[in-house]
Amino acid sequence: MATRYMDAVLVEKRMSSRVRKNTGFKGLFFASTLFGLIVLAVLLVRIFTQGIEYINIDFLMNHLSTDASRAGIMGAILGTAWLMVVVIPVTMIIGVGTAIYLELYAKKGKLQSFIATNISNLAGVPSIVYGLLGLTLFVRTLEFGNVILAGGLTLALLVLPIVIVAAQEALRAVPGQLSEASYGMGATKWQTVRRIILPAALPGILTGAILALSRAIGETAPLTVLGIPALLIPFPSGVFDTFTALPMQVYYWTIDSSLVAEYANLAAATIIVLLILLFLLNSIAILIRNKFQQRY
Secondary structure (H helix, E strand, O other), rough: OOOHHHHHHHHHHHHHHHHHHHHHHHHHHHHHHHHHHHHHHHHHHHHHHHHHOOOOOHHOOOOOOOOOOOOOOOHHHHHHHHHHHHHHHHHHHHHHHHHHHHHHHHOHHHHHHHHHHHHHHOOOHHHHHHHHHHHHHHHHHHEEEEEEEHHHHHHHHHHHHHHHHHHHHHHHHHHHHHHHHHOOOOOOOHHHHHHHHHHHHHHHHHHHHHHHHHHHHHHHHHHHHHHOOOOOOOOOOOOOOEEOHHHHHHHHHHHHOOOOOHHHHHHHHHHHHHHHHOOOHHHHHHHHHHHHHHHH
């Protein structure tokens, strides 16, 4: 009896200890989340209160200017849009194609595992390293110069690992019964991939693409390394034109605010426009993802 009583006491103590630890870690995680939300709210309030009054038609439509009272960001908006014209197709075609090959066609073994591991590791490489790669490969070796094509390809390299890893996980999540049923109906492997596996995995692929594009549209370091100018008078009209982008304009206006205080307000207004553009792009991608989720 005494032994059973001691065992029951020990079990009760262990359970109490686990409950206390669970409560403590739950409180810690809640406090961390709350702290992050408070910091985010403070930043958003500061940005909106500082920059919302500067957003008007002239600010959105004018050229960039050294005169803060006449400066506009239409050139930066067009530059950002043209960057996405390059980044989106390159990232989706190469990223999804690579994931399909690694998951469905490549032989399982050490080489395939080595490639997949290194692709995952590339997602953690600092963005400025990709800027140096883009400067060496696209600007100097291929002699593109600091044009939209060079910037878009550099940003595509930056976010490719994110898309590849997300696409691989989405392909793995497709139930094996679907492909087996397709093979049983006499379909070839490519027909199965194109008509069964890829549509079923598309919502997960688009989720990864949303995260990747969100990172690409806000990157500054790679574009700075490429030598993208802050002040650009003509509007870009093609992928071989020089350009500037919204993150670059925010970066340079923030630096120049030490000389002209009004530039800080212009930078805050540009951040608001960038957030709205990011929200619109993400909303479109989410609508497409939800459409395929309902279908498949």
